[in-house]
Amino acid sequence: MLEVKDLRIKFISRPDKYAVDGVSFEINDGEILGLVGESGSGKSVTAMTISGLLQKSLIEFEGNVLVGGKEMLATDREDIHEMQGTDIAVVFQEPMTALDPVMKVGPQVEEAIRIHYPEISAEERKKMALDAMKQAELYDVENVYEKYPHTLSGGMLQRICIAAAIISKPKLLIADEPTTALDVTTQSHIIALLKKINKEQGTTILFISHNLAVVHALCDKVIVMQRGKIVENGSADEVFNNPKNDYTKNLLASIPSRDKRY
Amino acid sequence: MQKNKIKKLNWMVYTGGIITAIIFIIVLIGRFYTPYDPSAMNGQLRLAGPSLAHIMGCDNFGRDIFSRVVEGAGTTLTIAVLVILIGASVGIFIGALTGYFGGVVDEVFMRVCDLITAFPSIMLALIIIAILSPSEKNIIWCLAILFIPSFARVTRSEMVKQKSQNYVKLAKLMGAGSFRIIFVHILPNMVPVLLPTITIGFNNAVLAEASMSFLGVGVSANKPSLGRMLSESQNFLVTGAPWYAISVGLAIVLLILGLSLLGEGLQQWRRNR
Numbered sequence: 001m002l003e004v005k006d007l008r009i010k011f012i013s014r015p016d017k018y019a020v021d022g023v024s025f026e027i028n029d030g031e032i033l034g035l036v037g038e039s040g041s042g043k044s045v046t047a048m049t050i051s052g053l054l055q056k057s058l059i060e061f062e063g064n065v066l067v068g069g070k071e072m073l074a075t076d077r078e079d080i081h082e083m084q085g086t087d088i089a090v091v092f093q094e095p096m097t098a099l100d101p102v103m104k105v106g107p108q109v110e111e112a113i114r115i116h117y118p119e120i121s122a123e124e125r126k127k128m129a130l131d132a133m134k135q136a137e138l139y140d141v142e143n144v145y146e147k148y149p150h151t152l153s154g155g156m157l158q159r160i161c162i163a164a165a166i167i168s169k170p171k172l173l174i175a176d177e178p179t180t181a182l183d184v185t186t187q188s189h190i191i192a193l194l195k196k197i198n199k200e201q202g203t204t205i206l207f208i209s210h211n212l213a214v215v216h217a218l219c220d221k222v223i224v225m226q227r228g229k230i231v232e233n234g235s236a237d238e239v240f241n242n243p244k245n246d247y248t249k250n251l252l253a254s255i256p257s258r259d260k261r262y
Numbered sequence: 263m264q265k266n267k268i269k270k271l272n273w274m275v276y277t278g279g280i281i282t283a284i285i286f287i288i289v290l291i292g293r294f295y296t297p298y299d300p301s302a303m304n305g306q307l308r309l310a311g312p313s314l315a316h317i318m319g320c321d322n323f324g325r326d327i328f329s330r331v332v333e334g335a336g337t338t339l340t341i342a343v344l345v346i347l348i349g350a351s352v353g354i355f356i357g358a359l360t361g362y363f364g365g366v367v368d369e370v371f372m373r374v375c376d377l378i379t380a381f382p383s384i385m386l387a388l389i390i391i392a393i394l395s396p397s398e399k400n401i402i403w404c405l406a407i408l409f410i411p412s413f414a415r416v417t418r419s420e421m422v423k424q425k426s427q428n429y430v431k432l433a434k435l436m437g438a439g440s441f442r443i444i445f446v447h448i449l450p451n452m453v454p455v456l457l458p459t460i461t462i463g464f465n466n467a468v469l470a471e472a473s474m475s476f477l478g479v480g481v482s483a484n485k486p487s488l489g490r491m492l493s494e495s496q497n498f499l500v501t502g503a504p505w506y507a508i509s510v511g512l513a514i515v516l517l518i519l520g521l522s523l524l525g526e527g528l529q530q531w532r533r534n535r
Contacts, residue, residue: 085437
């Protein structure tokens with residue numbers, strides 16, 4: 001589904017250093033891959049490159065990113081626009097700021113359909129939006145549809161974002177730390193929701209997080225990144241129960257537990 | 263503290279809004295009905311003082327000043343509305359595009375704006391009108407062009423701020439094109455900034471038109487306009503008919519006061535949000 005081959009990214013403003021340095025991995029159809037690493041390890045840059053959000057004028061890149069066999073790096077803007085919202089969808093870290101504050105949430109859920117399938121009628125589109133919102137486990141959807149973002153809670157907004165992402169049945173869903181801004185209870189609900197979407201729709205998910213517990217709960221495979229490089233790559237159980245790399249071991253040991261006080 | 267601020271803001275927006283609304287209603291009615299024909303002369307009432315029949319008195323030709331003020335305010339407001347309509351839409355359009363795309367075009371447009379703003383706008387308008395011949399149409403175009411930079415600047419700077427917001431990124435990730443992002447997503451978010459700018463711009467347009475008419479390059483002589491009436495009335499300020507200048511001046515002051523309060527109030531509302 002997603003294949004990243006020897007990806008190297010350098011920011012023009014920091015020409016001496018690779019932000020992403022020779023990263024290769026692949027995700028098969030229907031898998032959930034966890035991308036873990038500390039801040040600045042290059043995981044978000046990798047995700048942004050895959051989703052086509054990085055401004056080409058600000059970076060230098062080498063390597064290939066294939067989404068469903070289509071090259072993301074070389075294709076021109078039009079083709080990428082075509083894929084964004086249909087093949088690839090993204091869920092952001094901050095649900096509070098990810099939505100347009102002066103637009104009702106319902107029409108925002110419909111956005112991808114409105115852009116990519118203009119032939120679908122307004123009523124049909126609204127029905128699809130309500131369906132997607134139900135799938136994202138929102139209740140009272142008719143009512144929520146008419147609400148503005150500032151009147152909803154963080155968890156509900158993240159569900160709206162997820163509904164907006166899955167409405168066009170994307171093949172690849174990139175979740176960039178979708179639970180970081182939420183409290184633990186909501187976190188576990190969102191994780192369960194992502195798992196459900198993955199199971200029911202066969203959506204491949206690239207899940208980026210620095211929360212190891214969350215990654216372990218959700219992902220099939222895990223990649224650990226440090227300083228732009230992959231230091232460990234394997235199935236979730238392998239990586240968590242039997243880490244080979246020192247950095248991974250340290251990362252796992254760094255999880256605060258209830259019996260250790262600082 | 264916070265409560266106080268909101269109270270103050272309400273006070274300004276309401277007072278300004280009410281004054282402006284009353285003036286607009288009177289002017290609108292004046293388009294169809296004025297107590298007297300604004301250009302009907304009556305030699306016997308030459309420079310007559312205020313009375314029940316003529317609440318603002320009569321001018322040097324015996325014309326009813328109140329009717330003329332209403333008619334003149336109508337002329338001034340029509341010009342101001344058209345100027346802002348053209349200036350704001352062109353300015354916002356240019357500012358939005360250059361702010362969003364940036365680059366060389368942005369740089370060039372902003373320098374052109376600098377060039378226009380470098381001259382005192384009234385002087386530039388006077389020169390252009392002097393060359394083109396004074397007519398209502400020329401004044402509107404000339405002022406509209408002079409008002410473009412202020413709108414373009416405000417829009418551009420706000421656009422630069424908005425375009426890095428997360429909701430814009432998300433819209434991009436949904437595959438939305440640049441024009442959809444600019445006009446459907448970002449522009450509605452800029453209304454709190456644009457509203458006070460438009461009100462203040464309107465205010466300036468009224469003043470600019472009045473000043474130009476006062477200096478004799480405004481609308482044609484047979485049409486009443488606040489600026490032209492003020493310029494005529496100064497001849498009688500000391501010699502016999504001070505109410506002429508006072509009524510016209512009062513009309514301008516009220517108009518500007520209402521709009522300024524509205525603009526200032528809206529700006530505070532934006533800051534306090």
